[in-house]
Structures are given as structure tokens and as C-alpha cells.
Amino acid sequence: MPPSPSQNKSGKLSVVGIGPGGMAQMTGRAVEAIKEAEYVVGNAFYLDQIAPLLPGKEVVRSSMGREVDRAKACIDLARDHRVVMVSGGDPGIYGMASIVLEVLDRAGETVDWEVVPGVTASCAGASLLGSPLSGDHVTLSLSDLLTPWEEIEHRLDLAFQMGVPIVLYNPKSHGRPENLGRALAIAARHLPPETPVGLVRNAYRDGQETATTTLGALAEDDAAVDMRTAVFIGGKETFAMKDGGMLTPRGYGRKYVY
Numbered sequence: 001m002p003p004s005p006s007q008n009k010s011g012k013l014s015v016v017g018i019g020p021g022g023m024a025q026m027t028g029r030a031v032e033a034i035k036e037a038e039y040v041v042g043n044a045f046y047l048d049q050i051a052p053l054l055p056g057k058e059v060v061r062s063s064m065g066r067e068v069d070r071a072k073a074c075i076d077l078a079r080d081h082r083v084v085m086v087s088g089g090d091p092g093i094y095g096m097a098s099i100v101l102e103v104l105d106r107a108g109e110t111v112d113w114e115v116v117p118g119v120t121a122s123c124a125g126a127s128l129l130g131s132p133l134s135g136d137h138v139t140l141s142l143s144d145l146l147t148p149w150e151e152i153e154h155r156l157d158l159a160f161q162m163g164v165p166i167v168l169y170n171p172k173s174h175g176r177p178e179n180l181g182r183a184l185a186i187a188a189r190h191l192p193p194e195t196p197v198g199l200v201r202n203a204y205r206d207g208q209e210t211a212t213t214t215l216g217a218l219a220e221d222d223a224a225v226d227m228r229t230a231v232f233i234g235g236k237e238t239f240a241m242k243d244g245g246m247l248t249p250r251g252y253g254r255k256y257v258y
């Protein structure tokens, strides 16, 4: 953090957002922090995306589902070493920053830390669709690993009432393929079936795919959506562009003639 009196002058823990995929989408600070690191810790999937930066580093490949152990191990290492923990997209949005800081705070640790922001999936995906978010919008995750499903349904219902664009992260997994269908049914209580929907799979990395459809059509068939997809559900004002893009006007049309 904002360098509190760290017990050690050289150790530091950086939780680094590497963006959606390719290195071109990383921030300058993210690249620099990884270059400065002695240890780089992360899932194989993310480490592969930054492979050119890894020669000469101690690379620790970790698996999903052991986030608390990983956070503790990184904090231990960071007392004397420069440690980077990589997180996809932005580390503060469904990423690793919160668990690292929670463990650190509970332990009353004085390790130096920084969180390096990254381009999150909603921004990356939106850029490929056009400008579907534009202003106020909501992001919700359909993963019920850390949030009870009833709470997710409650949030979905409140969010869709606002009529603003909504981005769904973690829309579908093998373990819970029905969550997306349930979310779309909640959306249908508040939005018409012709509401535009954008699907972005693997934004800015191998296997990138984008598609636009409608709420009604996706509710009929959501086979194209998987865990590598972000789902953009339009708001009341969102429309499909003539060339297939997705656009939510910010309201200039109410103020200017163009």
C-alpha cells in the first residue's frame, strides 16, 4: 500500500491486472511490475498470456480454487521478495485483489502492496461490440461459488428494473449451466424480447468471437455462451447498429441536432 512502514525495504506484493488477453491490452505499469518481479504467481491460463515476460523469473503456477492458500503464500514471499500475482482483466473486479488484501488485513501484515489496474472484460468486450455500455451500467457475476444464488437472483431483479445495460460475467459453467437461463428469465420480466444482446467470447485473445442477438433468441438457445464469454444485455435505450454493432446512446440526441 501507500508505503506504510514496511519491515522490509525490498519486498513487495503487486496484484497485477493483465487485461483480457494479448499483451497489447496490458497497461505500461502492468508490464513494468512484471519485469521488476522475482516471483510471478498465477493460473497457467494467465501465465501463458504473458509468456514473453517470464524468462528469468521464478514462475509459480497455481490452480483455481486455492485462492486463500495462494494469497498467504504470496504474502509470505513478499516480505523479502518482489512478487507479482497475476489476475485476468482487472484484479479488483471478480479478481484476486480482494482476497489478498483481506488475508493481509486480517493478519495485520505490513507488507508493501500495490494493485495494478487492468482492462476488465466489460470494457474489452464493449469495445468489440461498439458502445453498448456508454454510461450507467451494471456488472453482475452469475457464479454462485462465493455468493448465494438467491442473492444473485435478487440483484438481477433489481438491476434489470433500472433498464440500463447489464454485463454478465461467469455466465455459464459445466457445474451450473442453467444459471444463464434463469438470469434471462428475470431479464424478461423487465425488458422486451427484442432487446439487443451482445456475446463476446475470448476478447483480445485466441478464439475471439463476437455475436449480436436478442434477449428472446438467447433465451431460446444459449449454447454459444460459455465461461469464456461476457454477455451484454442492452438497456431500454440500446439498439443494434445497421452494421451489426451495439450502441447505447448517452443522450446527446436530447441536446443537439446531428
Ligand code: SAH
Binding pocket: 020, 021, 087, 088, 089, 090, 091, 092, 093, 094, 095, 119, 120, 121, 122, 124, 125, 168, 169, 170, 171, 200, 201, 202, 203, 204, 205, 226, 227, 228, 229, 230, 231
Ligand atoms: N477479473 C476479470 C474477471 C474474472 S471473472 C476481469 O476483470 O475481466 C471471469 C469472467 O470474466 C469470465 O467468465 C467471462 O465472463 C469474463 N471474461 C474474462 N476475460 C474475458 C475475455 N477475454 N473475453 C470475454 N469474457 C471474459
